[in-house]
Structure formats: C-alpha cells, structure tokens
Amino acid sequence: MASAKFTVFQPVPVPSGPPEYEAQRASILAEFAAKVLRELFLPQAVFDSAPRNVTAIPRECGLLTAEELAITENYDAVTLAEAMRTRKLTAVAVATAFAKRAIIAHQLTSCLSEWFMDEAVARAQELDAHLARTGITVGPLHGVPVSLKEIIPLAGHTSSTGLLVTRHVDDADSQLVAILRAAGAVFYCKTAQPQAVMSYESASPAGRVLNPHHTGLSAGGSSGGEAALVALRGSVLGIGSDIGGSVRGPAALSGVYGFKSTSAALFPIHDFVKGGFAATMTVPAAAGPIASSLRGIDLFTSVVHAARPYLQDPSLAPLPWSGLAGTGSAKKPLKVGFMTHDGAIVPQPPVLRALAWARAQLDAAAPGQFETKDFAPYGSAQVMASQRAAYWPDGGRGLKAALAAAGEPMFPLTEWIIRDGAAATEVTGEMSATGVLALRVARDAFRVAFAAHWTAQDVDVVVCPAFVGPAPVHETGLYWNYAAFWNYLDYPGVAVPTPVTVLAKGGEGFAAEHAVPLSDECRHVRQLWGEGDFEGAPVGLQIVARRHHDNELFGALHVMKEALGLK
Template sequence: MPLKVVQPVPLPKGTDEYEAKIKAILDDFAAKVPDSLVLPESITSNPPKDVTSVPRDCGLLAAEELDITEKYDAVGLAEAIASKKLTAVAVATAFAKRAIIAHQVTCCLTEWFMDEALERAKFLDDYLEKNGKTIGPLHGVPISVKEHQALAGHYTSFGWLDTRTLDKEDAQMVRIFRNAGAVFYVKTTQPQGIMHLEGVSQYGRTLNPYNINLSSGGSTAGEAALIAMRGSVLGIGTDIGGSIRGPSGFCGIYGFKPTSYYLPMKDFLVGGFGAELNVLCSTGPMCNTMRDMDLFVKVIKDANPHIEDPRLVPIPWKGLSAATPKTPLKIGIMWHDGNIIPQPPVTRALEWAVSKLTQIPGVEVKNFAPFQTKRGMDNIRKAYWPDGGAAVKAHLAATGEPMFPLTQWIIKDAEGGDIGSAGVLAQRVERDNFRIEYSAHWAAQDVDVLLCPMFIGPACEHDTSFYWNYTAFFNYVDHPGVVFPTPVKALAKGAEDYRPENATPISEEDKHVRKLWAKGDFEGAPIDLQMVARKYYDNELFSALAQVKEALGLP
C-alpha cells in the first residue's frame, strides 16, 4: 500500500534532479512501513483539523499499546520496565507503531526503524532477566532524535540535501542515553537550514496536531508534533532562537532551553555553524511532564560530560529533587516585550497564570518592564549570518534545492556580504554590552524569575512564523528558559480580540501581527507560557517551577 502523508500546503519545487533525489528518499522511507500500519485513505485524504485522536481511533493499535503510549511518561516507563510490569519490547513496539501513525497525519519523521528498536529492546529485556537489574536509568525508554543529531547507522543533515550523510557513531549525548539504556526508533524533522520556527523541509511540512492548518513550530518541529501525538515520551531538542521552546509551545508540551554549554552538543553539527561565533546554541529535553525534563538533565549530568568536552560548564544538577522554596519568590510578569503585544489567547493565558500565582503563600508577583527588544532582535538576526547568507545559497545551488520563503525571511537582514573578522568582533562587543545592560535592568526589577509569552500568539499559520522576539531575545542574552502548558487554547475564529487597553499597535511589527490574527484561524491551538532565569541559574529556574507547580496544575 502507498504511504500517504497529509500535506495541506505544497512546497516550492527545485530542479528535476533535486526532486528525483527527494522522491527516492521518500520512497525508501515508505518501503519500510508495513501495510498493517498504513492509515486508511479516508483519513489521509480527508483528515480532521485536530488529528490528536487519530492514533486511538484508527484501529491500528491494540488496547495495551494505547495504554503504554498514553498513560506513562519517561519516568513511569522506566519504573514499569524495571519492575517487569512492562517489557522493553512491548514499549518499543507501541511507540514505534504510534510514531508511524503520527507521521502520516503530521509529517514528523525523517526515519523510522522499528526492527532495530525491537532488537535493542529484546537485548534489554534479556539483560534484565539474566542480571536482575537494569542497564541504567533509561532502561527500555524510547527516545526520539532530531535529524541533525548523529545516531550511528542513520542519516543526519544540516537542513540541506547536500549535507545528508550516514553516521557511523553516536553524538556524545546520544551515546550517554544509549549507555543509560535508551531505545532509539525514529529521527524527526527539522526545517531547511535548521533556522525556521516552522518545520518545513525536503521531507515535507510538519503539521500541528491540534490544527493541521497551523505550524508545529521549529526547528525541532518533528519532536514537538510526535510528542504531542504521544508517539514519543522524550525527545532531544536544540535551540538557538527558540527551536526547543517554539515547537514545544505550539504543540502544548514542555521544553527546556538551558544556558549555553550546560549540556553537551558535541557532534550535533560537525564543522560548526557561523551563528555560534556570537550566539551559542543550547540543547535540552522536550516531553510531557516536568519530572521528565529533570530526568533528562540528571542522566546527562551524572555522566560527567564535561570530562569529554571541556567546553561544558560543570555546574552540578539539583533540579526538582533538591528544590527548596524561596521566600519570597519574586516573579516578574512581562505582559509584552515593548515591540509586539501578544495575540489575545496569550494575554488570556498570562492572566490565568497570574490569578493562580498570586494565591501562593510566599510568592510575590510584580510587573516586569521589557528592555530594548527591537535592538536585541536586530542584532541577533544579523549575528546569525556573518557571511551574509552565502553558505545558505551555496548549499541550495549544490543540488538545485529551492529556497523556501522562511529561509529568505531569516537571512534578509544579514544579506549584503561577509562582514569579516572585524564585523564579527563588533557584533561581539555590542552583544556583550547589551547583556551587561540587560543584567542591570533585571537587577533593577528585583525579580528571581520572569514569566512571559513564548510567542507572539498561538501556533501560527504556515509560512508566517516571522517574529521570534519572545524566544530569540533570551538566546541573545543566554538565559535559560522553560515553556510549560496551560489549560488555555485558542478559540474559534472571531470569538475573541485584543483588549481595549491593547487596542493600539505599538510598532510596525505589531501591526503586521494583528493582520495575521485577523486573517487566521487558530482554533484549538494550545498556549504555553515561558519562565526564564538568569544565565547559569538553571537550577534556580527548576526550583521556581517546583514552587509553583501545584498552583498551576502542572504535570
């Protein structure tokens, strides 16, 4: 049977040679999927707007497989496998099957390798039976892996067809997880060049499970869609402008961007990325519970990755287990960033959070004034491309790959030529001055953590993820941030609008965002909020989350 993947918006076309290569890759993927896991034509040809119920309703998963994928997080799975309540084989089977179902309605995978996962899971079950103990804290836990992260025996790319290569060894973080007992079964989508807040790539367009006419975010697009579809419990994200927090927020899950070089990124981008001359990337977990974020970081830090990679900062991880209430805990609320007032559902989510936070004894809630967002965003957009976008165009030319609209959008402010070493140094000086000024601004506000929007609205319509203000700003100042789900969802078109106090646009960008709001249909899109702490205050960030967890009803 043919494997049809839902695609409501077509992609730009490249040269005939390029299109032939892409078709061969997609055909090879499809050939690995058995007929028993292909969705009926009635679903893929006429999908519902919200596809989150498809895995449960399609009839391809057994009752036990539904329970395994819907009732456990990573911590729960590890416990159930260790106690022999579940087998690693049963868990791998359930998640691999659910993942390929999710792919057919969201286009979230670049590779699917169930047979390999089952072989690994059987080895783990045999080991537990023979030795009476697990290999490690992730024994049998399935982990999904973003395409550009090296996984032995599988393909990586840096978002361009000409960079697609077969890896012989694991990246450092992947190796740590493998040694801890993890089972790998899929690789997930990312956008062209890994630099969009939408997962649109050679493999197709990754869709938002709650509304397929909306983006799933980016660049860690496939992870977010897959986890929201319960086809994964734990995924590895990377973030240089919002690539963990954006898709996590669009899809209503958790995402943690640590301070740079708190967690390892060795072998994630062989040859490096010019943007990191002045804006360092981070890596972190994407998942459905707060304790899974904690587990992800603990497993890595317990492996002492800084011994292998001395770039890493060896601050011990305390996380949720050692969290002690801070009295008073001062939470700053940034209602908007001074450049774009968020769309109505985001304001509604902030109001919900404030109503809960003000009821917590020992928590002080105060307004937080934004700081020169436009200056910071202008700086980071230029810093991403010190070569003026030359490498982007060279990658495209190498295979006849088309430039996607959002690729043109992200390089346009930097186009005009290589700025050279003097230009990079000037950007570094300006960045450091900005960080010093922002640190003073934060201190003057007298807060421990900041609560703010994750994005200018709910998940955006396809090809409209233009404004990264609420995430990329914190990459520029290198602050850790967590996005977490709220009970708020976008209402049907026309059901709500900007409040009277927010009726007047405050910038040209704000005017554009309001036009996008008036035009779009965001019904059903979940709303995440973002909590941020100072650089290297990653433990304090989790301590604050633990302190407000119960009041906010966070899983």
C-alpha cells in the same frame, strides 16, 4: 482497512524545484516508505476526511492494541522507566508501542525524518534479556524510547543541517546520544526539522510538519517534528536544539514541555554540526529535551549530568544539577515577574489571556508562597536586529551555495531569516572579523545592562510568552522575539503548557489598552491574527531565569507546578 499506499498528510505542500531535485526528494520519501509495514498504513479515509485536530486519530484508528494505547498514553519517561525496572512492562512492548504510534503520527503530521522499528525492538530484546539474566537494569533510562531531532548524529542513521547536500549517514553516536544509549535508552526514530535548521516552520525537502491540534497551523521550528511527535504521544522524551527558540517555541505551540539550558552548561553539542555554525560566534546554541512532563526533563538532565560530559567536552562547565529539588524551591515568597509584552510586539489575545490566567493562579495560591509583579520589557527590538545579522555573518552565501549544489529552492521562511544578514554584508559579501567582534562586544554590553535591569526588577524568574501568538498559519512564523531574546542573553527557559486554547474565530480581540500597535511588526502580527483561524490551538508560556541559574529555574518550577497544573 489499511491504505494501499503509504500516505503522509500534506495539505500545504513545500515549494517544488527542478526535476533533478524532485527526483532526489522522491527517492528519499520512497526509501522511508519502504521501511513501513503495510499493516501500519492508515486507511485512506483518514486523509479524505481528516479533522483539523488529529490528536485523537492514533487512539481511534484501530492500528494500536489496547495495551499499546495504555503504554503510550498513561506513562511519561519516569513512570516508563519504573515500569520496566519492576518488570510491569517489557522493553519490547514499550519499543513496539511507541514505534507504531510514531509512524501513525508521521502519517498525520510529517513529523519524522527516519523510522527504524526493527532496530529498536532488537535493542529492547537485549535489554529485556539483560534484566532477566542479571536482575538489574542497564541504567536509569533502561528501555525508555527516546526520539532524536534529525541534526543529532546517531550511528548508522542519517543526519543533516536541513539541506539535501548535507544529508549523510553518521558512523558514530554523538556524545549526547552515547550517554543516553549507555543509560539504556532505545532509539526508534529521528524527527523533522526545517531547511537550514533556522525557521519557525519545520518545512524541508521531506515535507512540512503540521501542528497536531490544528493542521492548518505550524508545529514551529526548528524542533517542530519533535514537538508534534510528543503531542501525539509518539514519544514521551525527545531531544532538540535551540539557537532562537527552536525547543521552547515548538513545545509551547504543541502544548508540551521543552527546556533550553544555559549553553555549554549541561548538554554536549560539539559534534552536532561538522564544521560548526557561524551564528554561534555570537548567539550560543544549546541542546534541550522536549517531553510530556517536567519530571521527564529532570530525569533526562540528571542522566546526562551523572555521566560528567564535561570530562570529555571541556567546553562544558561542571555545574551541579539539583533539578526540581533546586534552590528555587526554598525561596519564600518566590518573586515571579510577568512580562506581558516585549516593548516591540504585543502578543495576540490568547497569549495575553494565558498570562493573565497564570498570574491569577499564582496569586490564588497559599499566602506568602508567591509575589507576582510586572516585569518591564527591555531592548527587544535592538536585540532582534543584532541577532538576525549575527545568525548569518556570511550573508547567507554558504547557505545559497549549498542550495545551488542540489538545485534546492530556497523556502520563503529561509529567505526571511537570512534577510538581515544579507543586507549587513551586501557591500562586503561577508562580515569581517572586526564586524563579528563588534556584534559580540555589543552582545556582551547588552547582557551587562540587562542583568542590571533584572536586578532592579527584583524577581527570581520571569513568565512571558514563548511566541507572539498561538501556532502560526503555515509560512507566517516570522517573529521569534519572545524566544530568541533569551538565546541572545543565554538565559535558561522552559516552555510549559496551559489550559488556555484559542476561541472560535472572532471570539476575542485586542483590549483597549493595546489599541495602538508598538511597531510595524506589531501591526503585522495583528493583521495575521485577524486573517487567521486558530480555533482550538493550545497556548504555552515560557518561564526563564538568569544565566547559569538552571537549578534555580527548576526549583521555582517545582514550587509553581501545583498552582499551574504542571506535570
């Protein structure tokens, strides 16, 4: 029996603020709840005795029909598109199934910022009618449901930069959304992100996103809502953004796939943030898909590339796209470097176990297919110090003003990420043009030095952690090193799941070879490991390639996918 009220599971509430702020929050939450049909409310008993791992609840709760379960569990973006093209499935059935599953996922993890099933079904009806009338699909994504991170403009819907004062309704699609819509995509929800869209915990005034595999842990950020939704099969293809690991981190922590391209290469983002974001003067941002399969990511990228977005946005390079059939697939042997730590923080034991598993899988493949080798770390601590300052060249002044305008409290991880920027501008109040230039000059010098380092290592791709551990306990996602490092270099990377999950508490510790912490941050990461309970959390890894070698990366993934069990 459905609950009498719409409930979103929140075992760890977000910080509260003054009455005016709380009233605005309550209004936003009530507006969301008013759109949800009563028959889609989960029973209160689900929340009263919710397990840590909620991934089975959508299947077991009784709110989805057998057909809806089959649609949401047995297809990825590629097979969904084919099933609708051949009329095995209707777009209406698909939109209905995923919209229903998405609202179930939201009640379990607070993964959505907006939900609009009626609009999705109406669009699906138009697509079904078009196919019946003409015998052809609208495009390669005909009827495929696509979820969008809140920051991405979608006509008639709300977006923000994770701050109440920036919340507004967009009057037009962003360029990326327009491309997907023209290809036949059906939009049905937008997904939650953190305050200021700069945190490894997707906690905002609307609530805190929970990791579906362990609700005591974070789903990551800033595309945490997308990753949680895909992990719960409420989406097979969602779009996020990444300036410090915001696609790859959440994907790895939730056991799904995520792709950060080389910036200004494949995906247009110029209309995501009105007025721009000062951090991108030094650290480039990129859009990226989070999906249930690699081939779903390849399909998405192929669709966007075919639209020639660089003709509308000249900041994009007209790179080719060969995807999973890329040039990396021709290399024999494929030279794969394994970076087990970055010289600053040794990752927690399950991550090291996942790396060892991946290397063993490649070593056991057909002779001559792979050459695996150690990849030496280089300059991570230097990069992170520069990068954190570069994120906030105004020292966070604009952010603080935006918070003050709505009476919005600064969340702990927001305060953490602006700390270095605030310290760097404590005297001047804001970094000068000369100061920003100095950051860029240092960045470019590091890129040249690292390119030489990569060449000396003689590898095609690198396998490394996506985060210092599995999903962190709420409010402890502090150390972005392993993902943010590649943003600074602007190297493309894909987060992939592994079969490794965290053992019961006390089941594994640091090996003798890592007895001495590499830094104070490394020591703290060990402390967090000892204090937390991460049992059952998935462990993903990251595979990266040189800047503008996106095709080579996917070609390599094509060769690696059988050995690593990738879909």
